[in-house]
Amino acid sequence: MLEYTAEHVKAFIQPDGSLDLHRLASLPTLVMPETGFVDETQVARVGRLTNLRWQGRELRFNLVDTPGISSIGTERIEALADELDIQQFEFHRTHWAVKEGDLYAALFGGGATGQLAPKVFNFPVQLPVERDLVAVMMPFAGFDSVDVSIKEAVESLGLRCHRADDIWENHHIMDDVISLIWRSRVVVSDLSGKNPNVFYETGIAHALGRDVVQLAQSLADVPFDLRSIRTLTYLNNGEGLSKMKTALAQRLESLVG
Structure with missing residues (x-):
């Protein structure tokens, strides 16, 4: 938990030394498997966390997909590693990191995904359906x-x-x-x-x-x-x-x- 997470970000997520689940659940989330171990196409999903809770020593949650955003091939996420502040060896290790920056801007700002965001209005991606x-x-x-x-x-x-x-x-x-x-x-x-x-x-x-x-x-x-x-x-x-x-x-x- 919180591997490859900057110390000042850890301080925000753990304001009193323990994990603040409300702060963690408030962040947009990218979920994906480790890469490089299977031949078939793998995908990442983007959404928000709900029902985040400890179950023994395991942190459980449900992921609600962000409306209008389909699953994304993991190869596209790897191509955006620098923009997402992900180090290459992170793709081969199961962990939970919290990164700085705007996830949606990195994914849909016209970078490796080739997708463009609206210019005359903003999608309120932080809001649930x-x-x-x-x-x-x-x-x-x-x-x-x-x-x-x-x-x-x-x-x-x-x-x-x-x-x-x-x-x-x-x-x-x-x-x-x-x-x-x-x-x-x-x-x-x-x-x-x-x-x-x-x-x-x-x-x-x-x-x-x-x-x-x-x-x-x-x-x-x-x-x-x-x-x-x-x-x-x-x-x-x-x-x-x-x-x-x-x-x-x-x-x-x-x-x-």
């Missing part, structure tokens, strides 16, 4: 009754429902939108009226791997690229909204189980 949170992307003006029906469908399942204008956590509204999509288990997108903001936000939700439920008052409002995805259509009147609420609740229940 909230399993009971449903994000709603929809036009604001003229959709009050639709908003009420969606919230009633969500809340009937014991889930929470938020639109971007329900929160104010950042200076830039787009950061609030991204944070909401990132933290949500499901995104409901109302494509009615061909609102460009909703289209943009729906694309981000798809890119982050969120389950997206598409709504529209007319299929003519659904762009060609999204028509291969099933869309729940509804009429914006009392009967139509009632039917939409029932169908939406059924779809959400099938997704969140």
Whole structure:
């Protein structure tokens, strides 16, 4: 434990001489096997630690993968050894080290991975997915009754429902939108009226791997690229909204189980 960890980092992780599990669990984590001993492809995973606890002399934990980040071939991690402050012989020894620096910047800043990070907003990678949170992307003006029906469908399942204008956590509204999509288990997108903001936000939700439920008052409002995805259509009147609420609740229940 804490091999190949700088002394000042050890002092942060062990402020009173013993391991501070809360500080350790707050850090983004890279988990990978030793390399060079098998022929088949091996992978590393990136995520956060949960249920970190001592079991006898063993430190046990669960790893929750960071949303939108697939497993990474260990050869790519080895190529980033300098950026990650990993010495080459560390790849051949099982240990737990804590390193300085930004793990996500090293992995996705355009280095050996060849991947680029967004430039106009930031993914809040430090935040977990909230399993009971449903994000709603929809036009604001003229959709009050639709908003009420969606919230009633969500809340009937014991889930929470938020639109971007329900929160104010950042200076830039787009950061609030991204944070909401990132933290949500499901995104409901109302494509009615061909609102460009909703289209943009729906694309981000798809890119982050969120389950997206598409709504529209007319299929003519659904762009060609999204028509291969099933869309729940509804009429914006009392009967139509009632039917939409029932169908939406059924779809959400099938997704969140």
